[in-house]
Amino acid sequence: MKQLKFLMVALTLLMGVSFTSCLDSGNGENAYDGYGYFRTQSYMGTCFFVDLDGNRFYPTPESLSAMTSNGFKAESADLVIVYFKWVDEQSGNGGSSSTATDHNIVLVSVTPIDSYRAISLPSEVGLENFENAPIVTLNPTTNSNFGGNNTLQPFLYGPQMVVLPISWKMEYKAETLAQHTFTLAYVEEAQQDGSELVLYLCHDKGTDEKTDFTNVAFKAFDIKSFMETIKNQTGSYPSKVIIKAKADMDGTTMPDDYTSYEIDSSSLNK
Incomplete structure (x- = not known):
């Protein structure tokens, strides 16, 4: 199965950047399943994120609404740092390495870069x-x-x-x-x-x-x-x-x- 490649975020990049959601789960489970840089796109009123391999990540409406309430503006965002959880186990699996795939995610935080x-x-x-x-x-x-x-x-x-x-x-x-x-x-x-x-x-x-x-x-x-x-x-x-x-x-x-x-x-x- 395809192993998704994430351009990992250096800790130094996060200095001085305010997240739109707290990463602390507070209940002992992992706060997130993955993170990386993505480009923000929208189609027919739907906001989603695309990585360098063309994989598309669709946030649940509830988690996107939560980010929007905390100040995230999808219509003006381009390059972003996203922390997320998979909606289910299959969301983290893809097809062949040459095929871009769609994935459903729950947003934990979104940080736009100017x-x-x-x-x-x-x-x-x-x-x-x-x-x-x-x-x-x-x-x-x-x-x-x-x-x-x-x-x-x-x-x-x-x-x-x-x-x-x-x-x-x-x-x-x-x-x-x-x-x-x-x-x-x-x-x-x-x-x-x-x-x-x-x-x-x-x-x-x-x-x-x-x-x-x-x-x-x-x-x-x-x-x-x-x-x-x-x-x-x-x-x-x-x-x-x-x-x-x-x-x-x-x-x-x-x-x-x-x-x-x-x-x-x-x-x-x-």
């Missing part, structure tokens, strides 16, 4: 319209609830999305958060060969002029069209995805040069 679509620009000149402030880093270090520190890394959700742990400076006010926007751009003139995909992360601080607080948040960007274009041209996905960003560890000075962050994507071709 998701956007990467844009395309002909040259670096257009980047100035989307950035007026540096980031701090794409390798922030966070304190773990389990002891020690964790250095976060950008990663790929298959060939579909890139997920970036972005650290930046801002005023210590909740209402200031909306001032800061991030754009990921594919610059046509920056692409040299199909072995690498180069993307530029731009940070616009809006009207926020203060830097008294360091924020860290995960942002996901849909890059599927660029990955597929390279694969169609060369026969394979790029072996590296390079994110370039104006980074300053103090988060106050806009540097002249970009800092590069590399993601190994060679495993996508295996």
